Amino acid sequence: MELIITEKDNAARRIAEILSEGGASVERRNGVPVYRWGGKRCIGLSGHVVGVDFPPEYNDWRDVRPVELVDARVVKTETQENIVTALRSLAREADSAIIATDYDREGELIGKEAYDLVTDEGDIPIQRVRFSSITDREVTNAFANPEDLDFDLAASGEARQIIDLMWGAALTRFLSLSAKQLGNDFISVGRVQSPTLKLIVDREREIEAFDPEDYWELFADLAKTDEGDEPFESQYFFYDEDDNEQERVWNEADADAAFEQLRTASEARVESVNRRTRTDDPPAPFNTTQYIRAAGSIGYSAQRAMSIAEDLYTAGYITYPRTDNTVYPDDLDERDLLERFAEHARFGDDAQSLLERDDIEPTSGDKETTDHPPIHPTGEFPTDISDDEWDVYDLVVRRFFATCAEPAKWAHLKVVADASGCLLKANGKRLVEEGYHAVYPYHSTTENYVPAVEEGETLAVTDPRQEDKQTQPPRRRGQSRIIETMEQMGIGTKATRHGTLQKLYDRGYIENDPPRPTRLAMGVVEAAERFADLIVSEEMTAQLEQDMTAIADGEATLDEVTDESREILKRVFEDLHVSRDEVGDHLREALKADKLLGPCPDCGEDLLVRRSRYGSYFVGCDGYPDCEYTLPLPSSGEPMVLDEVCEDHGLNEVKMLAGRDTYTHGCPLCRAEEADDAEDRVIGACPDCGDDEGGELAIKTLRSGSRLVGCTRYPDCEYSLPLPRKGDIEVTDEFCDDHDLPELVVHNDGDDPWELGCPICNFAEYQERTAMRNIDDLDGVGAKTAEKLAAAGIESLDDLRSAEPDDVASEVQGVSADRIREWQSQAAT
DNA sequence: GCAAGGTC
Secondary structure: OEEEEEOEHHHHHHHHHHHOOOOOEEEEEOOEEEEEEOOEEEEEOEOOOEEEEOOHHHOOOOOOOOOHHHHOOOEEEEOOHHHHHHHHHHHHHOOEEEEEOOOOHHHHHHHHHHHHHHHHOOOOOEEEOOOOOOOHHHHHHHHHOOEOOOHHHHHHHHHHHHHHHHHHHHHHHHHHHHOOOOHHHOOOOOOOHHHHHHHHHHHHHHHHHOOOOEEEEEEEEEEEOOOOOOOEEEEEEEEOOOOOEEOOEOOHHHHHHHHHHHHHOOEEEEEEEEEEEEEEOOOOOEOHHHHHHHHHHOOOOHHHHHHHHHHHHHOOOEOOOOOOOOOOOOOOOHHHHHHHHHOOOOOHHHHHHHHOOOOOOOOOOOOOOOOOOOEOEOOOOOOOOOHHHHHHHHHHHHHHHHHOOOOEEEEEEEEEEEEOOEEEEEEEEEEEEOHHHHOOOOOOOOOEOOOOOOOOOEEEEEEEEEEEEEOOOOOOOOHHHHHHHHHHHOOOOOOOHHHHHHHHHHOOOEEOOOOEEOHHHHHHHHHHHHHOHHHHOOHHHHHHHHHHHHHHOOOOOHHHHHHHHHHHHHHHHHHHHHOHHHHHHHHHHHHHHHHEEEEOOOOOOEEEEEEOOOOOEEEEEOOOOOOOOEEEOOOOOEEEEEEEEOOOOOOEEEEEEOHHHOEEEEOHHHHHHHHHHOOOEEEEEOOOOHHHHOOEEEEEEOOOOOEEEEEOOOOOOOOEEEEOOOOEEEEEEEEOOOOOOEEEEEEOOOOOOEEEEOHHHHHHHHHHHHHOOOHHHOOOOOHHHHHHHHHOOOOOHHHHHHOOHHHHHHHOOOOOHHHHHHHHHHHHO
8 A cells, every 4th residue: 555645635635536537435544534445545634743852851841941942852752643654544555755844944844743643653765745736737847856844844844843832941041030931921032923023123112212304395276277177286396406306395484485485386387297008017916925915905804814814724715824825836727717607697797808818927026835825716716715715715716816907007296386486396196007907806907197287387376284293113014924024035935924923912911003112112122131041033034944954955954053053142142141140120110011001199109000819800010918998800812901091090991802892991090980970760670589589670880891781689698680880771651561679871972872772682682693603604614614523413512512522523523622622612612 | 740833
């Protein structure tokens, strides 16, 4: 039997299909799909199935000095046991094996891991095939000409694993121990995350150091003197000593003088008219980064964009979403794919229009790689997918269309006019040939109207205006800009960059979108810059890349490279040990700054956001236990301290981060005082204890800012119904027939009043709505997956909660037990 | 419990 091993199940299935000419059947080993035909078996891994780690005796952070990790052995551990077991058992039956993992460096390493596992079970010949896309021609060709595994290339990947682990783990432990931050809130650093964080911190430093400057700009409207002609905007400018056009006037007196001149002018003479046409080329095919950027521009976070693309990929609608490639492979027949779309109700017209071109010569980007094609639709049409998935699918289809479309053409018109010595200019642009914009509405086609005028013509000047402005600090980069910059810096990979960003959020290093660094992040970067500069520099990756190339080329060995890295890290630790206390103090101070609200009203010490033993947040005094002052915070979300300070109490305001339900809580002391002042408003009898004990329902405001309808006998009776946090609640004269309670109306500034109605009915409806939440609302579950789960008997969140992950995984193709567990934890909340 | 890299 010949065993074929691929990097993922999806590739295994498609390769089996091609090589067996559709005759392969699927069976399961340990829950892992195995494709069989003739004397062949084909199994897909799940990326790395083994990982590097330190031996268990290094596990305790307090027992092991971090520097000891530098010389610690690094061992390989099996991380995907079911797949490893399946692979081993297949290997025992095989007479030969073929490694068909992705055609890139990490693929070579994953292949080497499979090689080692197969070799463990017996000595059989093992070969390697390489192909750039899973198409008939490429795959058949590759299997007809098998090669050998490139052990040097795999070793270069292993060197990276070892260096990343050693630096990351040793420095992470050192910083965490020095700041006494163990447990969940450890302080992490790494070769990729830390330069990324520095990138964000550096921009924040520029913003903080920015000193705005005043300047003035002047505008006026111009119009042809013919009647009915629309006026157009023009801007004042002058020539500096180098003869460059300048619009900004840096001195108020000069601006006033120019404005005075402009104000008195009623007409302007056209001095020059310049026309040119500009070609606007269609965009290149999507790689991961450009896809994330485009999805970002229609409102999707990087993480969400990748999650949706992943779903569309596993469902078979788009190609593999993790790719650096921006050149379509030779096998992709663009015309053929367009013809498929020509039949489609939604895309048919646009596809037809493209097919009318004689030659379809798609655009290409700068980078061509061997592992996967650029992201494009497969030609398989989705039927039952969510709105978000449609948004993204539409984007991917139209991007493919755009790459097959004609360039657009713009006509630019620049008019310069003289208004009694004041120079005015107007730049017009008009889209004269729509080109790719006709099929790709994601790029702006905003025109700027300037009419055709002649040199020497007289124009009317109206509405002169002077605007005082200030120079602006550089803008924070959005998520997709950060990912693009990481790509330019050469850090991270197409498959990890969005995850790295997510990690920075999860670790409390960045907040909001566009991301903004916390004080902790500033502290960590500062500490690293002073004592372990390499870990926050992009040079570390650049050097590593060079070393890896040397290993791959046989010019250096894995041991030489890792040993040299060990020596460098040891020297870093010499510095760190001397400054250990200083580093710890610095980090602790930064940690505190993120939680600091202001002075305690009781004792004047610092009030801080703290976390109780039960995991909930509250405001407590740094003087504890001498001072026991506390304030409650809302129970949902993660508190974030804002820059805004409450005028009454001098405390920073607090925002509660809870995804879509994020809201500003404001000053916690204001909220508490409001609750203390608020009268409970009785609205009826308590349904639980009204008859027996005489309990009444009242609208209450809690000190945490939340409001509810609750029993006046609380805490003896705990009956309660939720109310919205915001808005004035009006108690109307209308009563609910079923519950004999008044209907409530919530008034919010600006919005239409919300007729909440009877609070019991409202809560019942709310519960029904949340119960109706479906399986495909879970992150990473698309329509196709939901279908597969339903086929395995999992049709509701309840079914999912009670399911046995391993059983489900063995029944549902392409879904791991870990994935099920992740969904279960989502379904639990 | 540390990293980064696959895949889901």
